[in-house]
Amino acid sequence: MPTTTHSGVHEPPAAVSAVGLRKAYGDKTVLDGIDLRIPAGTVFALLGPNGAGKTTTVKILSTLVTADGGQAQVAGHDIATSPDGVRAAIGVTGQFSAVDGLITGEENMLLMADLHHLPKREGRRVTAELLERFDLTEAAKKPAQSYSGGMKRRLDIAMTLVGNPRIIFLDEPTTGLDPRSRHNMWQIVRELVADGTTVLLTTQYLEEADELADRVAVLNGGRIAAEGTPDELKRQIPGGHVRLRFSDPSAYLSAATALREVTRDDEALALQLPSDGSQRELRSILDWLDSAGIEADELTVHTPDLDDVFFALTGPDRPNQPKEAVR
Ligand SMILES: Nc1ncnc2c1ncn2[C@@H]1O[C@H](COP(=O)(O)OP(=O)(O)OP(=O)(O)O)[C@@H](O)[C@H]1O
Numbered sequence: 001m002p003t004t005t006h007s008g009v010h011e012p013p014a015a016v017s018a019v020g021l022r023k024a025y026g027d028k029t030v031l032d033g034i035d036l037r038i039p040a041g042t043v044f045a046l047l048g049p050n051g052a053g054k055t056t057t058v059k060i061l062s063t064l065v066t067a068d069g070g071q072a073q074v075a076g077h078d079i080a081t082s083p084d085g086v087r088a089a090i091g092v093t094g095q096f097s098a099v100d101g102l103i104t105g106e107e108n109m110l111l112m113a114d115l116h117h118l119p120k121r122e123g124r125r126v127t128a129e130l131l132e133r134f135d136l137t138e139a140a141k142k143p144a145q146s147y148s149g150g151m152k153r154r155l156d157i158a159m160t161l162v163g164n165p166r167i168i169f170l171d172e173p174t175t176g177l178d179p180r181s182r183h184n185m186w187q188i189v190r191e192l193v194a195d196g197t198t199v200l201l202t203t204q205y206l207e208e209a210d211e212l213a214d215r216v217a218v219l220n221g222g223r224i225a226a227e228g229t230p231d232e233l234k235r236q237i238p239g240g241h242v243r244l245r246f247s248d249p250s251a252y253l254s255a256a257t258a259l260r261e262v263t264r265d266d267e268a269l270a271l272q273l274p275s276d277g278s279q280r281e282l283r284s285i286l287d288w289l290d291s292a293g294i295e296a297d298e299l300t301v302h303t304p305d306l307d308d309v310f311f312a313l314t315g316p317d318r319p320n321q322p323k324e325a326v327r
Contacts, residue, residue, distance in 0.1 A: 013039070013040050014037050014038060014039060014040070014073070015038050015039065015040040015041075015042075015074070015075060015166070015167050015198035016036060016037070016038040016044075016061060016072070016073070016074050016075075016167065016198070016200060017036065017037045017038070017072065017073050018034060018035060018036040018037075018061065018070060018071070018072035018073075019035050019070055019071050019072070020033050020034070020035065020069060020070035020071070021033070021034040021035075021036075021057065021060060021067050021069070021070035021071075021072060022034075022067060022068045022069035022070050023053075023056055023060060023065070023067050023068050024068055029222055030053045030056050030222055031053045031056055031057060031060075031067070031222045032221070032222035032223050033069075033070070033222075033223065034053075034057060034070070034219075034222075034223070034224060035224065036057075036072075036217065036224075038198060038200055038215075039198075039214075040166075040196075040198050041193065041196050041197070041198055042193070042198060042199075042214040042215065043189065043193055043198075043199045043200075043201065043212050043213045043214050044198075044199070044200050044201070044213060044214065044215050044216075044217070045201050045202070045203055045208070045209035045212065045213035045215070045216045045217070046058075046200065046201070046202045046203075046217055046219055047202075047203055047204070047206065047209045047216055047217065047218050047219065047306075047310065048202075048204070048218060048219035048220055048314065049204065049220070049314050050204070052219040052220055052221065052222070052314070053219055053221075053222045054171070054172075054202035054219055055094075055171055055172075055202065057202075057219070058092070058094070058169045058171050058200070058202060060072070060079065061074055061079065061086075061169065061200070062074075062086070062087070062090055062092045062169055063079050063083040063086050063087060064092075066080070067079070067080075074086045074089065074090060074167060075089035075090065075166060075167055077089065088163075089165060089166055089167055090165050090166075090167045090168065090169060091157075091160030091161065091163060091165035091167070091168045091169070092160065092168070092169045092171070093153070093156040093157050093159075093160050093168070093169070093170055093171070093173065094156075094169070094170055094171025094172055094173060094202070097152065097153075097156045098112075098156060098159055098160075099144050099152055099155055099156050099159065100144065101143060101144045101145030102143060102144075102145065103143065103144065104140060104141050104142055104143055104144065105131065105136050105139055105140050105141075105142065105144050105147065105151075105155050106127060106131065106140040106141060108144055108155060108159055109126075109127040109130060109131060109155075109158060109159060109162060110123055110124070110127055112159045112162040112163070113126055113127060113162050116162055116163045118162070123162075126162055127162070130158040130161055130162065131158065133158070134154040134155070134157065134158045134188070135154065136151060136154060136155060136158065139151060148181075149176055149177055149178075149181065150177050150178070150180075150181030150184060150185070153173060153174075153177065153181070153185060154184070154185075154188070157170075157173075157188060165197070166196070166197060166198065167197070167198045167199075167200070168192060168197055168198070168199050168200070169199075169200045169201075170189070170199060170200070170201040170202070171201075171202050172202055172203060172204065173185050173189070173201060173203075174186075174203070174205065174208060175203075175204070182208075186208070186211055186212060189201070189212055190212070199212075201213070206305070206306035206307050206309075206310050207306070209230065209306060210230045210305070210306050213230065214229065215227065215228065215229055216228065216229070216230055216233060216306070218233070218309065218310065218313045218314065220313055220314045225313040225314065226309065226313055230306055233306065233309045234303065234304045234305060234306065234308070234309060235304075236309070237304055237308055237309050237312040237313070240274070240275055240276050240277050240301075240302060240303050240304050241263075241272045241273060241274050241275055241301075241302050242272070242273045242275045242277075242281075242282065242285055242299060242300070242301055242302070243270055243271070243272050243273075243298075243299070243300045243301075243302060244270065244271045244272075244273070244289075244296035244298070244299055245268065245269060245270040245296060245297055245298040245299075245300075246269045246270070246271075246296055246297055247269065247297045248297075249269060251294060251295065251296075252269040252270075252271070254292075254294065255271060255289075255292075255294045255296070256271055258292050258294070259271060259273065261273065261274060273285060275301070277301045277302075277303045282301065286299075
């Protein structure tokens with residue numbers, strides 16, 4: 001993919017790039033031509049409703065499933081011709097967790113160290129260090145099935161890090177976690193990226209994408225409906241408005257009659273005007289209210305958030321929407 005910016009300066013190398021990825025199960029198209037470019041050392045969020053194809057994308061990029069069409073490189077290795085190179089460079093955690101519940105957290109870690117052919121002493125050192133880092137030292141000798149959801153996810157990530165991967169795929173890392181565990185997981189992701197790791201995460205949570213991701217792709221019905229930084233996405237869609245609230249019904253009614261292009265909320269005595277929230281627009285609204293002698297009791301500015309983006313792009317009447325995504 002081209003990597004030259006307007007100024008002619010080269011962008012950082014892509015840790016993951018994909019062009020035209022396609023996948024169908026039977027006559028059901030799951031991925032319908034996915035393009036991705038994830039610069040090294042960044043967090044990229046694949047956001048989408050149930051059944052959008054997020055896990056399928058991660059499985060293809062991690063060589064667990066083969067694509068029917070398209071190409072992808074991960075850490076410079078082609079997923080089709082060099083799957084071993086890809087596997088050596090990545091760590092995958094998430095819905096298909098590697099944690100064995102019957103053995104202890106420590107044993108899970110040591111098993112991973114064996115799989116990576118670490119010498120025994122080195123395996124024990126790395127295990128102790130990672131268990132400590134993920135706050136699992138106390139629980140190390142207990143069977144993993146006794147761990148809470150948050151502890152299992154932390155163990156899963158710790159196991160992934162035994163191989164020292166430069167690229168990590170996190171498939172819905174915080175689904176089902178309580179708010180504290182979710183925030184812990186976010187902190188873990190931030191620390192990984194601060195160390196130079198590239199993270200591709202899938203999520204159904206807009207807040208998570210907004211918190212963590214440098215770039216977000218909204219996947220819907222097997223296609224990328226939009227891609228950009230969270231701020232770019234928010235700017236792309238309408239949803240910004242100014243809300244005026246009145247306590248005096250007659251002031252409300254005269255404002256509602258005088259203002260065109262407003263949405264009325266007669267119960268709350270509130271009017272909503274489309275606005276990009278810019279200083280210029282706000283000033284003109286205020287000037288107009290003054291000149292019309294209208295005084296609102298409350299004025300609030302709403303700028304679009306990722307929720308607006310998500311709903312605008314993944315609604316049930318969007319094209320290519322699979323039935324599953326409408327549940
Ligand atoms: N092995 C398979 N055989 C048949 N259909 C499959 C298979 N794997 C996935 N699918 C279908 O592909 C579609 C996309 O699934 P995928 O798991 O990639 O979605 P997702 O975006 O990760 O959703 P979720 O958020 O629910 O995990 C779904 O309709 C799913 O039923």
